[in-house]
Amino acid sequence: MSALLEAVDLKKWYRMGDQTLEVLRGVSLHVPAGELAVIVGPSGAGKSTLLHLLGGLDRPSGGEVLFEGKSLSGMAEREASLLRNRAFGFVFQFYHLVPELTAL
Ligand SMILES: Nc1ncnc2c1ncn2[C@@H]1O[C@H](COP(=O)(O)OP(=O)(O)O)[C@@H](O)[C@H]1O
Ligand SMILES: [Mg+2]
Numbered sequence: 118m119s120a121l122l123e124a125v126d127l128k129k130w131y132r133m134g135d136q137t138l139e140v141l142r143g144v145s146l147h148v149p150a151g152e153l154a155v156i157v158g159p160s161g162a163g164k165s166t167l168l169h170l171l172g173g174l175d176r177p178s179g180g181e182v183l184f185e186g187k188s189l190s191g192m193a194e195r196e197a198s199l200l201r202n203r204a205f206g207f208v209f210q211f212y213h214l215v216p217e218l219t220a221l
Contacts, residue, residue, distance in 0.1 A: 121150040121185060122171060128179035129166050140166045143180065165210070172205050173197050 129141040140163040148154050156164050169175040171182055173189045182189045184204065189197060207213075208220075 119149070119186065120147045120183065121152075122146075122148040123183040123186075124167075124171060124180065125183065126180035127167070127170055127177050127182065129163070129170060129175075130178045141170075141177075145180075172207060173201050174207075 124144055124146045127141050127144040128139075131138045131140065144167060146154070156167060158164050166175075170177050173182065173184075176190060184200060189200070192200070
């Protein structure tokens with residue numbers, strides 16, 4: 118089945134001074150339409166980092182994310198913003214709740 122959302126060899130590292138923290142070292146996954154996927158791992162494993170990349174909120178250090186076969190990194194910021202607006206939904210763990218809105 119073709120993937121709705123796909124990650125190909127995703128890498129993410131953070132440079133902190135002269136140190137490099139490698140968080141994702143080549144994550145690939147394939148989520149068909151209609152599938153429920155759960156990312157499980159201990160605190161600090163990189164789950165939020167991965168979700169930010171999958172949702173187009175952050176850019177990978179290597180590899181790519183494809184939505185309906187199209188690379189997010191190949192999109193202009195405007196196109197990526199439209200996709201986030203129309204195709205993605207986020208429920209954040211912290212902070213980003215808007216008090217005057219309900220979940221619906
Ligand atoms: N912006 C950042 N700069 C530096 N290190 C980061 C940044 N974001 C996350 N990290 C580090 O990356 C690792 C993975 O973090 P995170 O993706 O939040 O893990 P999880 O969601 O699985 O708890 C942690 O060691 C965290 O400290
Ligand atoms: Mg997290």
